[in-house]
Amino acid sequence: MRSCAAIALGIASVLLVAGCDDMTKQKKQNPYASRATAPGEVPAGVVAYGDNSAPVPPVTMALLERGRTEYHVFCAPCHAEIGDGHGMIVQRGFPAPPPLAAETPQFVYDVITGGRGVMYGFAQRIAPADRWAVVAYVHALQRSQHMTLADLTAEQRGAP
Numbered sequence: 001m002r003s004c005a006a007i008a009l010g011i012a013s014v015l016l017v018a019g020c021d022d023m024t025k026q027k028k029q030n031p032y033a034s035r036a037t038a039p040g041e042v043p044a045g046v047v048a049y050g051d052n053s054a055p056v057p058p059v060t061m062a063l064l065e066r067g068r069t070e071y072h073v074f075c076a077p078c079h080a081e082i083g084d085g086h087g088m089i090v091q092r093g094f095p096a097p098p099p100l101a102a103e104t105p106q107f108v109y110d111v112i113t114g115g116r117g118v119m120y121g122f123a124q125r126i127a128p129a130d131r132w133a134v135v136a137y138v139h140a141l142q143r144s145q146h147m148t149l150a151d152l153t154a155e156q157r158g159a160p
Helices: 002-019 061-079 105-114 128-145
Strands: none
Touching: 061 128, 105 128
């Protein structure tokens, strides 16, 4: 009698497990997409889900400073201050991101927006204009890693 109950329990378990689907491939829906499905009012200052790319702004010192601020808040914990991929989160055991390689600005913008690998997207955390600021700062950070004295103008070197 016990063996029949054990067999029935085993068959029921197999059927239950077989009925489960791969939950990593579910359709995802933004709960704030409509007022009917929203769990509450949309907080002020939230970036819209699926927001389109903002136009590329001209690079200015103010843009680079804004990018530096956003980079230090959102990117440096994993990518580190110099972008080598050995940030504090990585030192605590999280997988290391690849070093910030010389990618196109649009690629970096798209990765910030949608994520890549284990990095989640920042579309709802960083406004499109601020994403471009981060892209500009990352580009400046990459260039600064490989600069030589010969790359600077006489004015930048402080030469008379």
